[in-house]
Every structure is written in structure tokens, then in C-alpha cells.
Amino acid sequence: MTALETIRAALAHAASRLGASDVEVALERPRDPTHGDVATNLALTLAKTLGQKPRAIAERLVATLELPPGLVRKTEIAGPGFINFFLAGEQVVGVLPSIIAAGKDYGKSDVGRKAKVNVEFVSANPTGPLHVGHGRGAALGDGIAALLAWTGWSVTREFYVNDAGTQIDKMARSLWARVQQQAGRPGAIPEGGYHGEYLNELAATILKKEGKRFADLPEDEGVRRSREIGVSAQRAEQDQDLREFGVRFDVVSRESTIYERRLIDATLAELAAKGHTFEADGALWLRTTALGDDKDRVLKKSDGTYTYLVPDIAYHRDKHQRGFVKAIDVWGADHHGYIPRMRAALQALGYPGDFFHVEIVQLVRVMRGGEEVRFSKRSGEFVSLRDLFEETGVDAARYFFLMKRGDSQFVFDVDLAKSQTEENPVFYVQMGHARMSGIFRVAGREPGSVRADGVDLSVLTQPEEIELVKELAEFPDVLRRAAAAYEPHRVTGYLEGLARIAHAWYHKYRVLGEPEEAARLVLARAVQQVLATGLSLLGIRAPERM
RNA sequence: GCGCCCGUAGCUCAGGUGGAUAGAGCAGCAGCCUUCUAAGCUGUUGGUCGGAGGUUCGAAUCCUCCCGGGCGCACCA
Numbered sequence A: 001m002t003a004l005e006t007i008r009a010a011l012a013h014a015a016s017r018l019g020a021s022d023v024e025v026a027l028e029r030p031r032d033p034t035h036g037d038v039a040t041n042l043a044l045t046l047a048k049t050l051g052q053k054p055r056a057i058a059e060r061l062v063a064t065l066e067l068p069p070g071l072v073r074k075t076e077i078a079g080p081g082f083i084n085f086f087l088a089g090e091q092v093v094g095v096l097p098s099i100i101a102a103g104k105d106y107g108k109s110d111v112g113r114k115a116k117v118n119v120e121f122v123s124a125n126p127t128g129p130l131h132v133g134h135g136r137g138a139a140l141g142d143g144i145a146a147l148l149a150w151t152g153w154s155v156t157r158e159f160y161v162n163d164a165g166t167q168i169d170k171m172a173r174s175l176w177a178r179v180q181q182q183a184g185r186p187g188a189i190p191e192g193g194y195h196g197e198y199l200n201e202l203a204a205t206i207l208k209k210e211g212k213r214f215a216d217l218p219e220d221e222g223v224r225r226s227r228e229i230g231v232s233a234q235r236a237e238q239d240q241d242l243r244e245f246g247v248r249f250d251v252v253s254r255e256s257t258i259y260e261r262r263l264i265d266a267t268l269a270e271l272a273a274k275g276h277t278f279e280a281d282g283a284l285w286l287r288t289t290a291l292g293d294d295k296d297r298v299l300k301k302s303d304g305t306y307t308y309l310v311p312d313i314a315y316h317r318d319k320h321q322r323g324f325v326k327a328i329d330v331w332g333a334d335h336h337g338y339i340p341r342m343r344a345a346l347q348a349l350g351y352p353g354d355f356f357h358v359e360i361v362q363l364v365r366v367m368r369g370g371e372e373v374r375f376s377k378r379s380g381e382f383v384s385l386r387d388l389f390e391e392t393g394v395d396a397a398r399y400f401f402l403m404k405r406g407d408s409q410f411v412f413d414v415d416l417a418k419s420q421t422e423e424n425p426v427f428y429v430q431m432g433h434a435r436m437s438g439i440f441r442v443a444g445r446e447p448g449s450v451r452a453d454g455v456d457l458s459v460l461t462q463p464e465e466i467e468l469v470k471e472l473a474e475f476p477d478v479l480r481r482a483a484a485a486y487e488p489h490r491v492t493g494y495l496e497g498l499a500r501i502a503h504a505w506y507h508k509y510r511v512l513g514e515p516e517e518a519a520r521l522v523l524a525r526a527v528q529q530v531l532a533t534g535l536s537l538l539g540i541r542a543p544e545r546m
Numbered sequence B: 001g002c003g004c005c006c007g008u009a010g011c012u013c014a015g016g017u018g019g020a021u022a023g024a025g026c027a028g029c030a031g032c033c034u035u036c037u038a039a040g041c042u043g044u045u046g047g048u049c050g051g052a053g054g055u056u057c058g059a060a061u062c063c064u065c066c067c068g069g070g071c072g073c074a075c076c077a
Helices: A003-017 A042-050 A054-064 A089-093 A095-105 A132-150 A166-182 A197-210 A212-216 A219-244 A255-260 A263-273 A309-321 A333-348 A385-392 A394-402 A414-418 A425-443 A463-484 A489-508 A517-537
Strands: A038-040 A072-078 A082-087 A116-120 A154-161 A251-254 A277-280 A283-286 A297-300 A326-332 A356-361 A364-368 A371-373 A410-413
Touching: A003 A038, A003 A042, A003 A054, A003 A082, A003 A463, A042 A054, A042 A082, A054 A072, A054 A082, A082 A089, A089 A095, A089 A463, A095 A463, A095 A517, A116 A132, A132 A154, A132 A326, A132 A356, A132 A364, A132 A385, A132 A394, A132 A463, A132 A517, A166 A197, A166 A212, A166 A219, A197 A212, A197 A219, A212 A219, A219 A385, A251 A255, A255 A263, A255 A309, A263 A277, A263 A297, A263 A309, A283 A333, A297 A309, A309 A326, A309 A333, A326 A333, A333 A356, A364 A414, A385 A394, A385 A414, A394 A410, A394 A414, A394 A425, A394 A489, A410 A414, A425 A489, A425 A517, A463 A489, A463 A517, A489 A517
Parallel strands: A116 A154, A116 A326, A154 A251, A326 A356, A364 A410
Antiparallel strands: A038 A082, A072 A082, A277 A283, A283 A297, A364 A371
């Protein structure tokens, strides 16, 4: 148990003795060193529930607090009711052995208690290549999934294929039109169809493989086969792009199977049985206004067909029936208006309010040479994900997508992503890792062989060294908070901060050949390891050399 | 017109779920290479947190209104 964990547990225990059980104890590292090494605002947060003044609570907390001897040098109450802890000198540096001992697992926690959570992301229609917006969703969804797994959830990464709607129909007709055109016949892309060059390429492949007689098929048959071939080709291409982007899914669900498994009828029956549907104007409605939506929604249109809401409800009902206690969906901003009705529908089914959670990803604009890059030749619209990561590299693309909050509008600076200087945050962090690795390379030592046992760490007294150790100690907390908030960008921010101190330390002090060599190797190893762990959670490589 | 998101340094953005004197990075300015990567480091300039009210011990953070930007508002997906 690290010093931080000990303090956290002791505070939680003291709080429960004051009558506040099950509290989340937040520890922070004050910016101002006169505020101690570790501080908590626990007394301030308890003020409301306990109905007492923060400073009075702080005094009672400190009085009941039981800390093992030798851990804390001084405890004080400051400002409005902060409790500041000044660690005994050897304690600060004392986290290093536990970091080394935990190795690749340093920072893991079990707050998720193995509960099943489903993270659904990308879920692009199989009508064309993935664009940069999908890339942002992919990076974010994968990052959230990794953070949840890291904090003890049992995570399933899922991709949902809308393979049954009218968009697919338009893709099929567009492809058929391209086949006709290439066979020398008139063929027009339908209204709202797909004009991208990729369908021309696919049409050429089909004609090559199937021969010209494919174009002679009756229209019904031609469109039907175009649909089959098109869907499977687009899916295969999307999978390939995602694989190269470093994203893998555990489950791919298809809208068509929702129909095949008769989940539609079962879902409608359950909604009706629970009294949430009604008929009006020849249609079947869901009374979502009773659950926070601003208007009721049609389920079954007066022409007898279903709205798209129905398979979506059925799909999420299926997630619930598969045992997930949480379903997190990553959606593009253009779907955000859809959230209230979906939430209402799932509440109508009786699921808890926190079962369904949506993370919104805003659109991505791509800048190169100071100008916005709008179109991709192949896809006919937007910049494709592949174009982007082939130009910048996967590491830079993923890092850039993750360094801002998902719901912020984001300008992707291609020139910056490609630059090999400190201005580029990915490069900067990776360089930090490479530099630590370089020390071991020159020393001729395997970093993994470093042990803290028997090393006198008390020689680590330089301000940069103390700061580095404190920063390393915060890693588990950062990951916990990032996971709880579904915010991978906190991890990139943390890594940049850690790398910054590491660069400063590296620049100012030597490791090899100094009296502090053994201790500094332990520190360098810990930094290297945490940078590597953080990067790998985000799906980014940690190179040994640049 | 209604709903959701956003507005923080010249630029790009953080701000740990209401806490201590609002922070980084770029850019600007001034410096630093006999060294384990200068692919880097150090110092410094720069703020009415869009505006106005409110809630309380305390607000960039919560509430109301206004201004500005984005996205949605179908018996389309």
C-alpha cells in the first residue's frame, strides 16, 4: 500500500466514524508547496452532509485520524478547511519501490468490481470508408474501454452495423449505377446516393470478377447482389482501417439480426405490456414525454413499417439482456438530439437511469498548411481516416483525437501532428520514454531488471526528483478519475506533465557514473514504465528510441 | 421559434464533479550544446474566465436572462 492509499483509507475510516460512510476521498497535490505534499478537501465536501462548519469537521477528522507512525511529518488544517499532510522525507520517495514492484500493473484498480459494461463505438454504416469523425470516435471509444478495463470493469467493445436501412439501399443502387455506367449503359446515382470514387473501384472489381454478364442481370437482382457485395466490401474495408488504426472489437452486431431474432415484436410487446404505448392517427406511439422527452415518438408508422427507433430500442434491450449493467455509446454530435428519446425508451423498459450513457464526439476539421482540408477524392466527402493516419502515423492521429475533450469542436493540425519537435505533444511524450530507455541502453542494462530493494533512495533530493516522484504517485488517481468521467484526455494531459518534468530532470542531472546512479536508475525506470503504461492505454506506442 | 453542446492569455486548450493566489502548450521576448538524444532545457510577457444578475462561508464550475458560435429539431436513417 502506498502512502497515498494509506492516507486515503485512514481518512475514509475517520469520516465513517464521524458518521459519513462510503465517501469518496479526493487527494490532491497542492500547487503551492507550503500547502504540504498531499491535501484533501474532505472536510469541505462533508460540510453539507454533516451540517457542520468545514474547519470544525477538519479538526475532528484530524483528531480521529489513525496513521501509522513515520508516515506523516506534519498535519495541518488550512484555509477554509483543507487538511494538508507533510510526508516524512523517506515516504515521498517510498512509492518508488511499489511502482517498480507493481510493474505493468501499476495504477490498476478494481473500482469496477468486474461488472459488465458495453462500450459501443464507431458503428458506421457500411456504405463507405471511415472518415476522420469515425476516427475520433474510434480513438475515444477504445480509450474509454481501456480505462474501464484498467479500473476493474469487464469490458466488451462493440460495433453495431446498420445493415438494414434505406442508406444501404442507396449505396446498393449507387453501386449498381456504377456497374451500369462501366458496362457502357446509362445509369444514374439516385437522389441522396453515394458519389464517392470507391464505388467506381468496387464496380470495376465486380465486373472483372463476375464478367460483363453481371451488368446484364435484371435490375432487382442486380441491386440485391450489389447490396450484398457492397456491404461486405465496405465492412471488410472498415475493419481493415480500424485494425491498422489499432482498434479491435469483441462483438459486431448487425441490425438485420435484430429482425431475424424477432426482437422487434418482443420489444414492442414489452413496451405495450408496461403501458407505455398508445395508438393515434393510425400509428403506434411511445409515450416518451412521460420520461423527459419533448414529444412522443412514433414506433410503427401508419404504413405499417417501423421507425428506426424500434430496432435501436430492441438492440439496447438486447444489451441489457446480455447482462450488461452499463451501455456506453459513442455518438457523433449530429445524433445528440436522439438521446432523450432513447433514454426514455430504456427507462420505459424499466432499466435504471444510469444504464445508458452517451458520449458525444464533435466533428473534426482538418487543417493543413493553414487551410482546411475538406474532401477526400476516394470517399467523395470528408477526409478519410485512412488518408489521415497514413499521413500522420497512427500514434499521432490517436493521440490528437484523445487530447481534447470529445465534446469540444476540434481542429486537427496535420502539420503539427507530423512535426518531429517538442511542439508536437505525442512526439514530446514518446521522446520522454525514449530518453529514459536510452539511459538503460547506454548502461547496457535491461530496464525490467531494475529493482528498488536495497537501493538507497534517500539520495533523491533534487527538487525535480521529488516532483517526479510525486507526479508518479498520482498516476493511479488520474486513471481512476479519467475512467469515471469517460475522459481519456486527462491521461494525455498527465503524460505531457510527467514528460515535461522528466525532460527537465534528464537535462539537468546525469544518471550514469554519478553517486546517485542506482537510485536514479530506479527513478528513470519508474518514469519509463508509467509513460509506457499511459501510452499503451491510449493505444499509442512507447518507442525505445526515436 | 424550441432543445443540446460550447465561449477561459494573441492561438490551441486544461481546470480532478463548488475550494486555497485561474493553469499548460504554442506563438513573442531573453538565454542554454565538450554530457545518458539540443528531436531538448531555463527564464519572461500576457486574463474583466462572453456579459448581467442570483444561490453560499466560497462560483470559471450551480440557477436565470442576454450576446456570440456549433449541432439537432420527421410517421427520414
